[in-house]
Amino acid sequence: MTGAPTSAFLDIRAVAKSFGGNQVLEDVSVQIAPGEIVGLLGPNGSGKSTLLNIVTGFTPADAGTVHFDGQRIDGVAAHRIVRTGMARTFQLPSMPTKMSVMEVAMAAATAHHGVFDTLLGTAGARATERLARDKAERLLHELLLTPVRDLPAAAISGGQKKLLGIVCALMAEPRMLLLDEPTAGVHPNLRRDIVAALQRLNAQGMTLVIVEHDMHFIRDVCTRCVVLDRGHIVASCRPDELSSNERVLQAYLGTAGTQPLATESA
């Protein structure tokens, strides 16, 4: 199982994780091809967010390997994984109070200039600043945040914070983007815009992994679904096959002989 990586873009193999005796993930393997939009589903406490955290380096796995584009990334620091071209957003993004929306977006720019360029205000420093500003401006516009660009980032609505999280992720021009519930708590109109934005990004070649509960969203956006239940992969299928998949129904609705959902907690 843990042999050489396959040609998959993201290759998760036999990953396991437990928190204080609570086995959250057990022998989880997922392969994702370039250009896919994969929906990661599962009831609360099924281990979706933990899997996302392991892939992005925020939580170390107990066992298993993760390869991204042929490179092994398990055990690599989170900030280095970002630099390999994998960005993520958070389920409940929290934003700084003393920085404007525009400043937060600009902070995510990856173009570098040296400290001495900043101190001396050289042409090089001004050029990278201008590039960052233009890019931030464009992405804020695309995700409808231009009206709030000068507000403190902590003062915008929860839905707008999610959009800002996506803007920040996109500033680095990632090849793969992992989104944790991008539309939960977002106004339906805005949801449509997010769907459109994600499909546009995918058309440009970006691979997407989306943790989501909203079935409409899954059906509209995803090309494949991976369903987790109590730390195990129980299904990997097309979105339209979900409703006829016995194990998925079992995971979500609970049937005789399995534990009901209500007793699970993350």
Place this chain on the structure above:
Amino acid sequence: MFDFFISTLTIAGIYGLMALGLNLQAGVAGLLNFGHIAFAGIGAYATGIAVQAGWSPLAGAAIGMLAAMLLGWCIARLGRQLGADYWGIATLAIAEILRTIATNEDWLTGGANGISGIASLFDGLGRPWSALAFLALVLGAVAAFALLARRLANGRFGRALRLMREEPQLAVCMGYDLRQLKSHAIMTGAAVTALGGSLYAHYMSFAGPDYMVASETFLLWTMLMIGGLGNTAGVLVGVVLVQAAYALVPFAKDYFHFSSDLAGALRLGLIGAILLGCLLWRNQGLVPEKLRKMP
């Protein structure tokens, strides 16, 4: 009177340098450094030792700044496994350890007697002019560092530091190496502060372990809290206010015929009252950090 005024301003300027250094760490990067005065002490001792060995004041200052940056690097690495508050306590401990070393290693630091007879810089100019030239040097350094600090805080580096201060997880998501940011912020602040310490050693012609007492760090913190953490202009306002409160007490003492003991207590009480007032009514300081407008 004139001499007193010049001397108060000079000392205020030196504190200003140290406070700017602390602000970069505590105000911009949100690092609870409670051992900041150690950097100033290192600057002062490096100057004392270098000048005694016959080196130029410039070399002394440079050695002090480099040594302080090295210490800053070590302190930043030290906090790897520590929470922010525990790290703050560790910095306090390190400053105290260094002060104890300075008190006891007579061969290097002159022990409790310190290093005296450090040449002041402009003695050749004669009585009022030497003090004025030194004041000009100090204020020039403060102005230069205030400008650079503002530029740094508003630029890419400052944005990263402020993001680390408020939302470290988001900063990691953007690919920032928090440990590196932390060490760069501390090393930059350490260098400025060591320069302040070096100038202080020249000004007092002396470097001693008393320069490194913890209360000096807290005095700098008080200046920052009163003026406004994270705002360069606010820091300078805080420095001037605290220095003014210090300088006014001797006049009040003469006017109201206090005893010296009472004057000393009054000095501390006054600072405490200003700090308390600020915390109660202006908890962001007199000149709070503002949202930076992006063009």
